[in-house]
Amino acid sequence: MSRKWFYLFMLVMLVLSTSGIAGAQESIEDVDPTGATIVWWHNHSQHREEWIQEKIAQFNAENEWGITVEALYQGSYDDIRDKMNAAIQSGDTPALVVSYQNDQAFYQQANALVNIDDYINSAKWGLTEEEIADYYPVFWKQDVHPAYDNQRLGFPPNRSMTVLYYNMDWLEKLGYDGPPTDWNTFSEMACAATDADAGTGGYAFYDSASNLAGMVFSRGGDIGTEDGLGYNLNAPEMIAALQWLQDLVNDGCAYTPSERYGDQADFANQRVLFTMGSSSGIPFYESAVNEGEKGAFNWGVAAFPTGEGVDPVVNVYGGSITIPKTTPEQQLAAWLFLKWFTGPALQAEWVEISGYFPTRASTVDEPVFQAYMEANPHYAQAYEILGIVNHMYEPQLISYTEVRDLMDQASARVVQGENVEEVVTWLQEAADEAVAEFE
Amino acid sequence: MAEHAPTLSNTAQATAVEGGRPLRQVKITHLLIYVVLGFGVFIAVAPFLWMVSTSVMTQGEALSGQTFPKEVQWQNYADAWEQSNFANYVRSSAVIALISVSGTVLFCTPAAYAFARMNFYGRNFLFALFLSTMMIPEAVTLIPNFLTVTWLGRISETVTESWLRPLNQGIAPETVAQINNVLNSLWLAPLDPAQPIGPLTWIDNWPALTIPFMASAFSIFMLRQFFAQIPDELWDAARIDGAGHLRFLVQIVVPISKAALTTVVLFAFIGSWNALSWPLIVTNTERWRPVSYGLSKFVTEAGPDMHLQMAGSVITIIPILVLYFFTQKQFTEGIATTGLKG
Structure with a gap:
């Protein structure tokens, strides 16, 4: 008798839960976004903001539902995180906001975001399978959070990656015919370029969690655990990366510039052979090199060198756009705008304005994109690398904001001569504490 | 104090005294004070001068860490005013x-x-x-x-x-x-x-x-x-x-x-x-x-x-x-x- 009641109870629950899912789907299908007004908080200033305003005016004038979007610049990612935190507390969030994956996790801890998969999978408002397949898989996957039942908490309008900037003319003078493909050769080249009398160095290094993550990835490691819920910072690849850095500094072949963007300035003035940074910095390197002290020179970008037996891999990252919970009408309006904004034609224009990578493969067919590639050979070089290497990304955890600082500290301590294994042990423990505190 | 004041007529000017101290020592002390103060002024003013200098550079000059612009770009002020x-x-x-x-x-x-x-x-x-x-x-x-x-x-x-x-x-x-x-x-x-x-x-x-x-x-x-x-x-x-x-x-x-x-x-x-x-x-x-x-x-x-x-x-x-x-x-x-x- 009791078993019968149990099965009956389970059946009822199943029906209810299924109808609930169907209800959620139906509710999205039935929502009418007509006349909705939504606000988008973003971090794009200057010409990027002008372009965004222009496109939004176009969307507002042309969209069939009469949706009105207002885009507001709200400072840097950090500023926006603070502002969103305050907005969530006061219950006055915008309908769209730019965010990194760790920020998304932070907002979702307060259950403040929409699972965008609900909209993507909508028969009426969603994306077709063809459209989904158009997104680069790594970019598509990056906003899906294992810590939140694989909910999609963001949508990718653009991405960047870590790259190695190298002085090709200098390499040729040193007898090399291209950038290094493994870390030992990198060290050899960097030391060959180092000359204390001439005031030149091999590698200008600054504390950067993303660069350090890239160095670990390129040695076949990962800084996150496989389940995406923790950190793997005392792995052999991390030890190898930091030991390599310490050795290079001890040999006098790497140094930390004293000023912000000092690595870029030294590179432009041919005082250093290698730097590492984001591909989105290419236009700034271009500008700096063209007006460097010793005149322009032939330079390039490459994927990070790799460890033995490891295929080339790059660290990809970028701010996505999330949909905070507002009203059903505003949420749907936000999705419809997002869908429009990430179309291939606009992606191509966005590349031209921002220097970011597009997230949809079909963007390459756009004449605007092709023209941009032709006019910007270093961007084209980076984009080509993106297409032929493996991709990895950094953890999507709330604690990663804190752990990034810890990774910077670890790099600095190693460069100052502390024992690498001790530093890495400390790093793992501190990261575990951060997980316990924030997740 | 008058008896200690240095005079040009004093043939031993180099060893003249002021306030009981030899003039040379006074001058060296003053010089050191000026050097230290000058260094302090430089430390205080250098960032300001760097800001002014960078404000009239091209983007490339600023990004490549130049000290002075090759050609002064007054237009930057108008651009900054308008663009932002x-x-x-x-x-x-x-x-x-x-x-x-x-x-x-x-x-x-x-x-x-x-x-x-x-x-x-x-x-x-x-x-x-x-x-x-x-x-x-x-x-x-x-x-x-x-x-x-x-x-x-x-x-x-x-x-x-x-x-x-x-x-x-x-x-x-x-x-x-x-x-x-x-x-x-x-x-x-x-x-x-x-x-x-x-x-x-x-x-x-x-x-x-x-x-x-x-x-x-x-x-x-x-x-x-x-x-x-x-x-x-x-x-x-x-x-x-x-x-x-x-x-x-x-x-x-x-x-x-x-x-x-x-x-x-x-x-x-x-x-x-x-x-x-x-x-x-x-x-x-x-x-x-x-x-x-x-x-x-x-x-x-x-x-x-x-x-x-x-x-x-x-x-x-x-x-x-x-x-x-x-x-x-x-x-x-x-x-x-x-x-x-x-």
Whole structure:
């Protein structure tokens, strides 16, 4: 008798839960976004903001539902995180906001975001399978959070990656015919370029969690655990990366510039052979090199060198756009705008304005994109690398904001001569504490 | 002293003495002092000179770390002004600073006076409590302050709306338009002249940007230190003439505290002018965004437009320099007489 009641109870629950899912789907299908007004908080200033305003005016004038979007610049990612935190507390969030994956996790801890998969999978408002397949898989996957039942908490309008900037003319003078493909050769080249009398160095290094993550990835490691819920910072690849850095500094072949963007300035003035940074910095390197002290020179970008037996891999990252919970009408309006904004034609224009990578493969067919590639050979070089290497990304955890600082500290301590294994042990423990505190 | 003064007629000029010390030693001492002071001046002025130099460079020169531009780019100032909509931000900042500074002086002066010259139960405890708020980092108080301001804003909106309703109903639309135009010309309300007079909102409006700073613990502390030094005889004399606390404050204390008040004004102005985090939290639109926000727009995720940012920085600090130029005597005196100097 009791078993019968149990099965009956389970059946009822199943029906209810299924109808609930169907209800959620139906509710999205039935929502009418007509006349909705939504606000988008973003971090794009200057010409990027002008372009965004222009496109939004176009969307507002042309969209069939009469949706009105207002885009507001709200400072840097950090500023926006603070502002969103305050907005969530006061219950006055915008309908769209730019965010990194760790920020998304932070907002979702307060259950403040929409699972965008609900909209993507909508028969009426969603994306077709063809459209989904158009997104680069790594970019598509990056906003899906294992810590939140694989909910999609963001949508990718653009991405960047870590790259190695190298002085090709200098390499040729040193007898090399291209950038290094493994870390030992990198060290050899960097030391060959180092000359204390001439005031030149091999590698200008600054504390950067993303660069350090890239160095670990390129040695076949990962800084996150496989389940995406923790950190793997005392792995052999991390030890190898930091030991390599310490050795290079001890040999006098790497140094930390004293000023912000000092690595870029030294590179432009041919005082250093290698730097590492984001591909989105290419236009700034271009500008700096063209007006460097010793005149322009032939330079390039490459994927990070790799460890033995490891295929080339790059660290990809970028701010996505999330949909905070507002009203059903505003949420749907936000999705419809997002869908429009990430179309291939606009992606191509966005590349031209921002220097970011597009997230949809079909963007390459756009004449605007092709023209941009032709006019910007270093961007084209980076984009080509993106297409032929493996991709990895950094953890999507709330604690990663804190752990990034810890990774910077670890790099600095190693460069100052502390024992690498001790530093890495400390790093793992501190990261575990951060997980316990924030997740 | 006369017998020690060096004279040109003295054949042993090199060994002449001043104040009991050989002249050569005096000169070397002076030289060392000048070298040390010169080094200090260089340390203080170098960033300023770097900013000015970078502000007239091309983007490439700035990014490649050049010291001087090959050709001076005056155009950067116009570009910075236009690209970042500086005219709007400067105007917003000026109004915000004016209201903040006025409010600070208005509220901090009587508060400081009470702590310095009135005896009441729990005075020292309250003062210590007040001072302790200075130890809390801004980041910690950001969200609670925002929630407080949001809450006060909702009350303000409800109350002012109920006050304005009969007013809006009772006056002609032309009069409403005139009132709105006046408020707009004072940069005090984002109003459409054709609309009824709106309620006083706090978020994205001047109250949230100014009112929280009007009771500044630092300003109260500084004024209190100055007021506490005023001789009791003045108070006794004022009482004999029939003055109470308010009259003593207004007619005696304030006039002789110009140096301290000038210092408070200068600090409050600089604090208001340079603020960024709080204005970003409590504003959503461009209208009340300050000049520091305009500067932040020159830095993108990928890198900075450093030449324009420095041009904007030069523009931004001009009001502070002008204010300091006109108040430096009182400012120095204020610092010296309130126990703030090291």
